[in-house]
Amino acid sequence: MSSGLTDVAATRTLAASSVTDPGNRRDRLEEEVVALFDEFRDPLLRYLSGSGAAFPDCEDVIQETFFALFQHLRGGKSRDNLRGWLFRVAHNLAAKRYHRRRRDLELTAGWTEDSAVDPAPSPEGQAVFSQTRQRLLAVVKALPELDRRCLFLRAEGLRYREIAGVLNMSLGAVSLSLARTLGRIARRTQQGDL
Amino acid sequence: MKREDPHLSDQALLSDIDGEVSANEEKQIRAHLKACWKCRVRRDELENAISDFVHFHHGQFETKLPSAEGPRALLKAHLAQLAITQPRQPAPWANLSHQLRWALAITACCVLVLGLLLPQGVRHRGTRSLGAIVSIPDSRLTPGAALLMDQREVCTAPNIKNKVVPAALQRKVLEEYGISGAEPRAYEIDYLITPGLGGADDIHNLWPQSYSATAWNADVKDALEDRLREMVCNGNLTLTQAQQEIAGNWIAAYKKYFHTDRPVPEAR
Numbered sequence: 001m002s003s004g005l006t007d008v009a010a011t012r013t014l015a016a017s018s019v020t021d022p023g024n025r026r027d028r029l030e031e032e033v034v035a036l037f038d039e040f041r042d043p044l045l046r047y048l049s050g051s052g053a054a055f056p057d058c059e060d061v062i063q064e065t066f067f068a069l070f071q072h073l074r075g076g077k078s079r080d081n082l083r084g085w086l087f088r089v090a091h092n093l094a095a096k097r098y099h100r101r102r103r104d105l106e107l108t109a110g111w112t113e114d115s116a117v118d119p120a121p122s123p124e125g126q127a128v129f130s131q132t133r134q135r136l137l138a139v140v141k142a143l144p145e146l147d148r149r150c151l152f153l154r155a156e157g158l159r160y161r162e163i164a165g166v167l168n169m170s171l172g173a174v175s176l177s178l179a180r181t182l183g184r185i186a187r188r189t190q191q192g193d194l
Numbered sequence: 195m196k197r198e199d200p201h202l203s204d205q206a207l208l209s210d211i212d213g214e215v216s217a218n219e220e221k222q223i224r225a226h227l228k229a230c231w232k233c234r235v236r237r238d239e240l241e242n243a244i245s246d247f248v249h250f251h252h253g254q255f256e257t258k259l260p261s262a263e264g265p266r267a268l269l270k271a272h273l274a275q276l277a278i279t280q281p282r283q284p285a286p287w288a289n290l291s292h293q294l295r296w297a298l299a300i301t302a303c304c305v306l307v308l309g310l311l312l313p314q315g316v317r318h319r320g321t322r323s324l325g326a327i328v329s330i331p332d333s334r335l336t337p338g339a340a341l342l343m344d345q346r347e348v349c350t351a352p353n354i355k356n357k358v359v360p361a362a363l364q365r366k367v368l369e370e371y372g373i374s375g376a377e378p379r380a381y382e383i384d385y386l387i388t389p390g391l392g393g394a395d396d397i398h399n400l401w402p403q404s405y406s407a408t409a410w411n412a413d414v415k416d417a418l419e420d421r422l423r424e425m426v427c428n429g430n431l432t433l434t435q436a437q438q439e440i441a442g443n444w445i446a447a448y449k450k451y452f453h454t455d456r457p458v459p460e461a462r
Contacts, residue, residue: 030273037269041262046255059265066269068358070276071395077360089358096382136250155251160214175214179205186243 026074033070036082037062043156044090050152051145053094061097065090084162087153091166132189139188143181150177202226202233207240272352330410330445331401335370336386338441339399343392349427353390355416359383359400367400382412386444387437388419391426410445414457418448425451 041062048058068089073079140148146167153163160174167174202223209215210223227234343351359367364383373381381402387393403412422440425431439447452458 030270033273034266034270037266038262041265042255042259045259046251049255055260059260063265063269063272064358067272067276067354070273071357072360093358132246133250136246140247151247152251154212155248160209160212175205175209178212179203179208182208182240182243182247183204185247186239189243189246190239 029070029073033066033073036069036086037066040083040086044086047087047149047152047156048090048094051094051149053098057097058094061090061094064093068093081162084158084165087156087158087162088166091149135188136185139181139185143184147177147181150174151181154178201230202236204236204240207233207237211237211240211244275350275352330443331386332371333442335398336401337398338386338437339394339396340387340392340437341394343433345426345429345433348390348392348423348433351390353420353423355388355390355419357385357389357395363397363400366397368402370397371402373402384412384415387441388423390419390423391436391440392433393437409457410448414448415444417458418444418451421451422447 044062044065045055045058048061049055053061065086069082069086072085140151143151146169149167150163150169153166158166160171160178163169163174164171169177206215206219206223210220215223227237367383368381381404383400384403385393386399386401389395393399403415418440422431422436426433426436439450448457449455
């Protein structure tokens, strides 16, 4: 379930020269934050929208998240696992927004009935693709919120410990959640007993 | 790790697939898989489920994600703006500059004096119950603190309302208010003087605003902050006065500037 993200990116550090001159340091910090934005904006957008928020709301949360990251790094705070930090802060900011608006969000923006890219060239291939997609969609929609979030975070390449940190769960609970969810997906996609 | 039957569980197989098992566990799982067709097949099924999900999950977004160019430009503009308005500000929670520390100290003292003049009824003392509704901050704990910014700098900076407060500092604020055992989601650690009015990232400017407050809640205070900022930027109120009024008693300030004794629904 690799997403192409590496642990190196998650623990990037500033160049040594950047800590000498304050102006230079700030410029480099901005560059670093923008570079991290380029790397993690899409994964964050997928994760947040997968929970039902509209893209503009997700973009707002992401802006706030990277603004907070800039403050975090400028304050000399820990650079350990910035990927986990970004997902955790974005998750909490989004939860806070929804709490304040008292929204009851459903899975909408990310996973929809008719939006998947269909790579199959033949009519038969398209039919199989469509059928599998419908089954997956049904399984994912039926998942408890926490299981769905675990799954989406793992799909973005987060390790169990990072997911546990984002969702404030134990490692064992993350492991159990993912096994339960993938067991369901395996069963449904094979049997088609929806 | 093993079922009674004694095949490997999905959890064990998936943890192995994801590289989340110890070396010893991995050795045991591999040894079992070599001998067990059933578990090997189940492992493949889980791999296929992962493959199916990742393929469709990313496929769902492939053509839908909005371009990052606009948001990227917006972020750069915000960061540049921050650099202009706070050109020499070091770490927000530590290592404050000499000049800024003096500004914070002077502002805090001024607001503290104002706070002491408030009626006893609005000040809180001692330990609260975990469900306590905090509508007005304790002026001894949260006198308010502002950055050394003038009206022009405040009005050209983004109107930031909800900056992220580090979890450790949030706990410290709750602890000071005697509600350290409270459910964190029951409170928003709010800026007394909002950053949009030059409020500082300082514990003396932070307080736990209860989500349970029904009338004088965070949304009402947001409306007041918007009103005060608008007045400051239109030249109808000095920045210092706005900061002192919101820090002194924000509910009284709301009543004063909205000409009402109750929150105005439209203003929320």
